[in-house]
Amino acid sequence: MTTHILLIDDEQEFVTTLAERLDMRGFSTATAADGESGLAMIRETTWDVVILDLLMPGMSGLETLRHIREITPGLPVILLTGHGSTREGMEGMQLGAVDYLMKPLAIEELLEKLKEAVNP
Amino acid sequence: MWTVRNLVNQIDTLFSGGADAPGHYQSLTRNIIITMLVVTILPLTVMGVLNHFQYGRHLRGELITPLASSAGKAKHSFELFFEERLSTVRFIANAYEYEDLLDDHTLNRLLRVLKTELGGFVDLAIINADGDMVNYAGPYNLKGKSYTSQRSFQEVLIKGSYISTVFMGHRKIPHLVVAVQRYSDEETNWIIRATIDTDRFYKLLGTIGLSPQSDAFLVNSDNILQTHSTYYGKTLEPCRLDIPTGSQNTLITEATDAKGRQLLLACSGFGNADYTLVIATPRSVVMRSWYALKSDALLVYAVSLLIIIFMVIKMAGALVKRIKESDERREIALTELQHTQKLSSIGRLAAGVAHEINNPLAIINEKAGLMEDLVAAGEDFSQKERFSQLTAHIITSVSRCKTITHRLLGFARKLDTVMEPLHINHILKETFGFLEREALYRQIEVRLSLDPNLPTISSDRGQLQQVFLNLLTNAFAAVEDGGVVSLTSAPGPEEGLLVTVKDNGCGMSEEVSKRIFDPFFSTKKENGTGLGLSISYGIIHKLGGSITLATQPGEGTQFTVTLPQNPPTDTQGSPEP
Numbered sequence: 001m002t003t004h005i006l007l008i009d010d011e012q013e014f015v016t017t018l019a020e021r022l023d024m025r026g027f028s029t030a031t032a033a034d035g036e037s038g039l040a041m042i043r044e045t046t047w048d049v050v051i052l053d054l055l056m057p058g059m060s061g062l063e064t065l066r067h068i069r070e071i072t073p074g075l076p077v078i079l080l081t082g083h084g085s086t087r088e089g090m091e092g093m094q095l096g097a098v099d100y101l102m103k104p105l106a107i108e109e110l111l112e113k114l115k116e117a118v119n120p
Numbered sequence: 121m122w123t124v125r126n127l128v129n130q131i132d133t134l135f136s137g138g139a140d141a142p143g144h145y146q147s148l149t150r151n152i153i154i155t156m157l158v159v160t161i162l163p164l165t166v167m168g169v170l171n172h173f174q175y176g177r178h179l180r181g182e183l184i185t186p187l188a189s190s191a192g193k194a195k196h197s198f199e200l201f202f203e204e205r206l207s208t209v210r211f212i213a214n215a216y217e218y219e220d221l222l223d224d225h226t227l228n229r230l231l232r233v234l235k236t237e238l239g240g241f242v243d244l245a246i247i248n249a250d251g252d253m254v255n256y257a258g259p260y261n262l263k264g265k266s267y268t269s270q271r272s273f274q275e276v277l278i279k280g281s282y283i284s285t286v287f288m289g290h291r292k293i294p295h296l297v298v299a300v301q302r303y304s305d306e307e308t309n310w311i312i313r314a315t316i317d318t319d320r321f322y323k324l325l326g327t328i329g330l331s332p333q334s335d336a337f338l339v340n341s342d343n344i345l346q347t348h349s350t351y352y353g354k355t356l357e358p359c360r361l362d363i364p365t366g367s368q369n370t371l372i373t374e375a376t377d378a379k380g381r382q383l384l385l386a387c388s389g390f391g392n393a394d395y396t397l398v399i400a401t402p403r404s405v406v407m408r409s410w411y412a413l414k415s416d417a418l419l420v421y422a423v424s425l426l427i428i429i430f431m432v433i434k435m436a437g438a439l440v441k442r443i444k445e446s447d448e449r450r451e452i453a454l455t456e457l458q459h460t461q462k463l464s465s466i467g468r469l470a471a472g473v474a475h476e477i478n479n480p481l482a483i484i485n486e487k488a489g490l491m492e493d494l495v496a497a498g499e500d501f502s503q504k505e506r507f508s509q510l511t512a513h514i515i516t517s518v519s520r521c522k523t524i525t526h527r528l529l530g531f532a533r534k535l536d537t538v539m540e541p542l543h544i545n546h547i548l549k550e551t552f553g554f555l556e557r558e559a560l561y562r563q564i565e566v567r568l569s570l571d572p573n574l575p576t577i578s579s580d581r582g583q584l585q586q587v588f589l590n591l592l593t594n595a596f597a598a599v600e601d602g603g604v605v606s607l608t609s610a611p612g613p614e615e616g617l618l619v620t621v622k623d624n625g626c627g628m629s630e631e632v633s634k635r636i637f638d639p640f641f642s643t644k645k646e647n648g649t650g651l652g653l654s655i656s657y658g659i660i661h662k663l664g665g666s667i668t669l670a671t672q673p674g675e676g677t678q679f680t681v682t683l684p685q686n687p688p689t690d691t692q693g694s695p696e697p
Contacts, residue, residue, distance in 0.1 A: 011479055011482070011483065013483045013486075013487075014479070014482050014483045014486055017483070017486035017487055017489075017490050018486050020490055021486065021489055021490050021493050024490075024493050024494075024497060025493075082475065082478050082479060082482070102522070102526060103478055103479070103481075103482040103485075104478070104481050104482040104484070104485035104486070104518055104519070104522050105482065105485065105486070106519070107489050
């Protein structure tokens, strides 16, 4: 069965390319450009994994994560950080995120994490 | 002017504490010394001089009074002596009639009585109104001589009585004359005249009790000596001193004699005769105690002056040394602060740049990844292998860039510190574990000298590992294959501890060692980011420690890290920018 992944990131060039690469690997992906639209899509559809960027204009990644936790407490979330600070990553982990990864990503690492998230 | 400048320069070189002291401290030392000397020596000197004059004046009064009193007493004795002689003669003139005294026998008897009872009388003569000597008792035959032209005769006619000054008589002995005029009942006048020798003068002068250097004598108003003087001439010679005569009060003056001696003269004129008593005392005798006091005071002054100068110089030196040391400490603290500020501002800039670059980098990474995926999934084409190689290279390069940007971001923000109790030796062993294989491979001798009795400290394990890994990596890079790297732990200051990482590698120049903690300063050309040591520096400072190095080109480098037992309270990372 296909794993449904929602990618929430304001950097369109990044997120669409990553989505395409994941599609090529047999995942089913959709993208959202900010926290609000991402949350709307989570409310509408059921997802297997969410990949969430922490640094976004408008609603921040952590804020979005909190809302996701409220809507679907069991949904696995993988965080992406654009900077070297581990603090937000750790905070996200405390809020229930599966793991956090640093941009730029190594695709193999991401696939590993996805596998862990879907089959804990 | 030149000599003053030279003197100032000499003072500078003397008290500046060596040629390497900056001019600022030299002039500071000089100013302190001059100011302190002026404020101490000036009042002391002024007080000394004032005291000197005040006390000198006072003491002179004290010393001169006895001299004046001696002179006054002696004068009274002389006056009394003259008065006595005059009274005696006057008594004879009144007690006897003119006719009685013309009798040789009577006159001789009178002279004999006078000689035995009073002494000093030489002769007695009776002179009539015409100035002829009508009777005489004495050693010479002067009867019948005329005295009209003699001064004593004229003076006695006018004054009624007369005491002459000293003159040389027929016997070549100095003597003087006392004469009294008497009117007989027939209104004719006659004169009785007595000659007295001056032996009694010396007895009277002897009673003053003078010191051997002093001299006492009589002069008349023409400054002719009436008695012998020990130093200033013989009887009837002009006195070699300039004596102020004419005052009946005792007068104290100063004079200098022919030998250059400074004298104090006490002069007192007689009321009943033309004599002035003089006591001449050398100043040195009178003022001896004053001079002794003065030299004592001078000695005390000189000694105090030396002590003051010595103390002022010592104190100024110590003071300026203190100031200099505190200046140097401030300088070091300022440099430290500037360094920290430089690090922090460069860090912020770097973080900004890294963050901006990180996003496009992520895009490049994904695009290249997609290209790789597409090539892999697509059909074979002529350049397929080359294509995948190229994309692989792009991805590798992006990965390298990522390392740099993440380090930059880490440098700027620093990872949050997690404090836990830990043993430094465990961390050092663990860290060394990362490099054990390299050491083995390159035959580098690693000397571990870890003190097993070190206390547990509270610090951040991960960050300490990062620092020591960085220091060890640098040491490994510095030594040749087969070199020596020493890792030591020991107790440090204030219950903290001390870790040294030492290599016998290439070392570095002073120029390089000054900049070694600056961000982006690297000696490894392409292989280094120039961030390792500046990050280490930041971490150790945040953990409340310090990191220093000692190095000599060609001899090796030693980094010393100190760590406190407990970190400062504000180690929880800086706020997000």
